[in-house]
Amino acid sequence: MAVSEDQDSKLSSKLDMSHGFVHHIIKNQVERNDYDKEVKLAKTYQKGPRLTPSTNRPKKPNIRLYTPPSRGTKTG
Structure with a gap:
């Protein structure tokens, strides 16, 4: 009887992932990553495309x- 109790405790100690x-x-994590x-x-x-400013223009003309x-x- 001790052997069967030992087996029952091993089976019940595992998580039920069914x-x-x-x-x-x-x-959900995989789908979120894909999204x-x-x-x-x-x-x-x-x-x-990014437009780069030309180098001839001053940055602040005012x-x-x-x-x-x-x-x-x-001067006086």
Whole structure:
């Protein structure tokens, strides 16, 4: 009888995974990962090509440059 009790305790100590709950969680995680990849890929296509500004244009054209007074004239 001691042998059968030992076997029963080994069987009852394991988790019963027949309900499939863990498989449902794993499936949801895989589907979420696939969805996130699709959304990220769609965002990269949505941005389009980037236009780089030319180097000849000034960055801030409205800023006045400082011009020091000339040495020959006196201001009073």
